[in-house]
Amino acid sequence: MTYSSLRALLVKRFSLPKERPIKKAIRSFSPAEKSVFYILVGLFIFAAIAMLWKVNNSFLIETPARGGTLTEGVVGNPRFINPVLAISEPDKTLTSLIYSGLVRTDKTGAIQNDLADNVSISDDGLTYTVHIRPSAIFSDGSAVTADDVLFTIQKILDPNLKSPLLGDWSGITAQKVDDQTVNFILKKPYAPFIDNLTVGILPKHIWKNVTTDEFAFSQFNTLPVGTGPFMVGSVTRNSGGIPDYYDLVPFDKAIGGEPYIGHYIFRFYPSERDLLAAYDGGDIDAMSGISSDEAKSLKNAANILSSPLPRIFGVFFNQSQNPALLQKEVRQALDLAAPKEDIVKSVLGGYGTPIDSPLPPSLFPWTLTENPKSSDERLAEAQALLAKNGWVKNSTTGVLEKKSKKDTITLSFSISTGNAPELTKVADELRDAWTKLGASVDVQVYETGDLNQNIIRPRKYDALLFGEVVGRDADVYPFWHSSQRIDPGLNIALYANSKVDKLLEDARRQSDPAKRDADYKSFDQEIRNDVPAVFLYAPNYIDVVPKSLLAVSIGNLSVPSDRFTSVRDWYIDTDNVWQIFVK
Numbered sequence: 355m356t357y358s359s360l361r362a363l364l365v366k367r368f369s370l371p372k373e374r375p376i377k378k379a380i381r382s383f384s385p386a387e388k389s390v391f392y393i394l395v396g397l398f399i400f401a402a403i404a405m406l407w408k409v410n411n412s413f414l415i416e417t418p419a420r421g422g423t424l425t426e427g428v429v430g431n432p433r434f435i436n437p438v439l440a441i442s443e444p445d446k447t448l449t450s451l452i453y454s455g456l457v458r459t460d461k462t463g464a465i466q467n468d469l470a471d472n473v474s475i476s477d478d479g480l481t482y483t484v485h486i487r488p489s490a491i492f493s494d495g496s497a498v499t500a501d502d503v504l505f506t507i508q509k510i511l512d513p514n515l516k517s518p519l520l521g522d523w524s525g526i527t528a529q530k531v532d533d534q535t536v537n538f539i540l541k542k543p544y545a546p547f548i549d550n551l552t553v554g555i556l557p558k559h560i561w562k563n564v565t566t567d568e569f570a571f572s573q574f575n576t577l578p579v580g581t582g583p584f585m586v587g588s589v590t591r592n593s594g595g596i597p598d599y600y601d602l603v604p605f606d607k608a609i610g611g612e613p614y615i616g617h618y619i620f621r622f623y624p625s626e627r628d629l630l631a632a633y634d635g636g637d638i639d640a641m642s643g644i645s646s647d648e649a650k651s652l653k654n655a656a657n658i659l660s661s662p663l664p665r666i667f668g669v670f671f672n673q674s675q676n677p678a679l680l681q682k683e684v685r686q687a688l689d690l691a692a693p694k695e696d697i698v699k700s701v702l703g704g705y706g707t708p709i710d711s712p713l714p715p716s717l718f719p720w721t722l723t724e725n726p727k728s729s730d731e732r733l734a735e736a737q738a739l740l741a742k743n744g745w746v747k748n749s750t751t752g753v754l755e756k757k758s759k760k761d762t763i764t765l766s767f768s769i770s771t772g773n774a775p776e777l778t779k780v781a782d783e784l785r786d787a788w789t790k791l792g793a794s795v796d797v798q799v800y801e802t803g804d805l806n807q808n809i810i811r812p813r814k815y816d817a818l819l820f821g822e823v824v825g826r827d828a829d830v831y832p833f834w835h836s837s838q839r840i841d842p843g844l845n846i847a848l849y850a851n852s853k854v855d856k857l858l859e860d861a862r863r864q865s866d867p868a869k870r871d872a873d874y875k876s877f878d879q880e881i882r883n884d885v886p887a888v889f890l891y892a893p894n895y896i897d898v899v900p901k902s903l904l905a906v907s908i909g910n911l912s913v914p915s916d917r918f919t920s921v922r923d924w925y926i927d928t929d930n931v932w933q934i935f936v937k
Contacts, residue, residue, distance in 0.1 A: 420604075422926025423617040424903060427629045427638035431596050431622045435578045437554030438509045438517050439570060443643060443914060444622060450915035451602060451618070452493075453554025453580035454609065456484050456503070461909025461919045463826060465548055468609055469498055469555060469581060479543035479865055484551065486534045492557045493585035493605045500530045505558035514566050522550055543863040545870060546827030554580060583608045583922055584618055598622045614925035639900040643914055645776065646703040649896045659897040660705055661911045662716035664828070667821040668709075668889040669769060669784065670847040676767045676816040681756070683743040684765060685885040690736035691791045692888050693729055693783055701779045705894040712881050713874060714892050716910060717828045721878060729787075736791055740765075747792055754792035766794035770809050771819035772802050780890065781819050811841040818846055821893075826912030828874070831858045834881070847886040854880050902926055 432444040440449040456470040467473065472485040490498035507528040510517045526547075527539040540547060557579050564572045576597050577586060587603035602618040621638055623629040630648060632638050649658055669688075671679045678684055694708035711721035725732070745754040745765065754765040769784065771777045778799055785795040800809060809815050822833050822844070832838050835858050838845035854877055861873040881887075895911050906924050908917035 416928045418614045418905065418923075418925035419927040419929040420612070420614050420925075421616040422614070422902075423619060424615050424640060424900070424924075424926065425619040425621065425638045426640040426642065427621050427623055427632050428642070429623055429626055429629050431598060432576065432600075433596075434570070434575050436556070436575050438506065438515065438519070438556065439575065441518050444620075446913070446915045447642075447918075448600065448602075448620065449554055449578075449580075450582070450918050451584045451921065452578050452582045452586065453556075454582045455552040455554055456486070457548065457551045458610075459549075459552065459826065459912070459916060459919055461907055463910040463912065468552075470551070473548070473551070475548075475865075479545070479863070480540045482538040482540075482547065482551070483531070484536050484538070486536070487609060488534065490581060490609055491607055492579050492581050493607075494557070494560075494579050495607075496557060496559055498555060498557075498581060499533050500536045501533075502555050502558045503536045504528050504530055505561065506553065506556045509556065509561075509569070510553070512566060515569055519550075519553060526550070543865065545862065545865045546829050549825075549827045554582070581605075581608065583610065583613045583918075587617065611922050613922045614927075615921075616927075633898070640898060640903070642895075642897045642917065644896050644898060646701070646705040646894075646896065647775075649705060649898070650703040652898060656898045657901045657903070657906075659899060659906065659908050659917075660894040661897075661908045661917070662707060662714070662892055663895050663914075664714040664717050664824040664826065664892075664912055665821055666709060666712060666714050666824065666889055666892050667780070667819070668712075668887045670818045670820060670887040672813060672815055672817065672848055673886075674848060675813070677763050678765050678767060679816065681743070681763070682885060683739055683745075685888070687736035687740050687791060688788060688793070689885055689888045690732045690739070691787050692890060693787045694890050695725075696729065697780055697783050698891050701776060701783065702891065702893060705896055706891045707894075709889045709892050710882065711878050711889055712822075712830060712834065712887070713828070713878055714824050716892065717824065717826075718871075718874065718878075720875070733787070733790060740792070745792070751794070752792070753794045764794070765792060766796075767816040768796040768798050769817045769819050770798045770800065770805065770815040772805050773799050774802075777819055784819070810846060813841070813846075813848060820846060823913075826916075829862060830874075830877075831862055834858060834877070849881075849884070849886040851880060851884065904928075 428444045428447060430442050430444045432448050433442065434440050434445045435448045435452060437449050437453050440446045454468050456468060457465050457473060458468040460466050469486055469490045470484045471487040474483045475481070486498055486500065486503070492498060507523060509515060510519045510523050513520070525541045529537045529539065531537055560574055560579055564574070576589065583605060584602035585605045587601040589597050590599035592598045598621065600620045602620070603616070604613045606612040621632065623632060626644065626648070629641055633641055652658060671685060673680045698704065698706045698708050707715055707722070709715060709721065710723055711718070713721050715722045727735070740754060743756070745756045747753070748755050756763045769781050771781050781797045785797050788795050810818065824830060832844045834845060834849055834854060836845070836850040836855050837843065839848045839850065857873045857877040857880070861870050861877070864870040864873060895908070895914055895917070897908055897917055899906055904925050907920050909919055911917060
């Protein structure tokens, strides 16, 4: 085609073949006919547009979009946003979002690689070799190396820093193999050790010049640099210089991907009452760890997430302190008469699980046993058990007594507990139930510090209403091995059983999950037979989030900060895109 013919084609005017007849026909219409015609044309155009819109929507799907703001309230102020020192819930909450470890747990509780791309365990279970991803960097752009890992562990093991993780790492040796590889050497096999590798890694290049004396006071404790999914965008402090507002923004180079939420804001309050007032006032739209009483009042106003914690609450008997509790039938009767289901319903508002085992059901589902008998039937069974073993009600006091060779034993004891509202309500429920059984029960409530220092540590109690945090490693050795009976051990039932000792020792060393489970089943049966405690309930963790927050799931929790395992998937804003463009 020549230039002149192409130019002629481009400047040529085109018209519809029947344009003139159509125009002529329209001009011939009467005004009424024209109105009808234009209405029909308009309907045709509208129908065509509607059809195209419907077809378009059939190919569109809603997908997460980056952006949006989530504002959460927390009781208390953060002091140590530092994996080595974090001890309070505000500390642990922010630390878990800003730092990450060599491995992490997913929402099912399974271990996944994080900063590490490979973890291998020697055949003897004594050496863990960890290779760090070459792509792992801190939020300031510096690479994560073996030196950072060694530095973090050295700080944990420094007795002068008093890290709450010191006990978990005691006896562990960390050795650098090369810039990207570290060996962890254990003195003896310890299957739960892999959980230690979830600890966040400190950037040595930032902390190396901070002395031990300065470590707890460093500004980097409140202006942290980590490798987690979020980093500090801004912080606001009160007149005393204490942070009371953090705006966290996504770290786009974090392992595992950049979170969708554009701003995750944390505000801090001195008490739960202030936290709830802030929620009611609209200053925050999320809060975590609230009491079951408050959760009940919010049921219709928020999205309430609940997940079992690996914690158990029970009444632990000091048999050396009270002769009545030394009698096995008494402990069995108290267990039978304990209103566990009523406690979960009335005190916890249903946010918990009745238990009969020292092992939390969130980690060991097989411990759950449904009791088909009513509370009245169990009470009658408990009374019959005591009567069979010689317990008779004193006609004057109404309290059961049993004659022994030397004297008369009275079914009378005290329950010591902390001044938390939940615990005092539980203690009152137990006292009422056990009074019906024929016991004389005195509830003694102590302030937390006084309870720990003057009651628990010297073991000065008949019975102790208390909770135990088992943790994701499921290691109950500290609570039930006979070596832990004396302070600072945590065997608050002062329980001693050589068979249980052996089972707990074997479970610690056992790397085969099935064999480890078998050890714990045998342990559980021994405890049930001896009844050193009345196990009551495993509480749920309660999280309140706005209904606008999507894909949120808190999964199985070992500690409250585990609720962030899927935080990268949470989103508020959305986009509509054609399905073919969705990865």
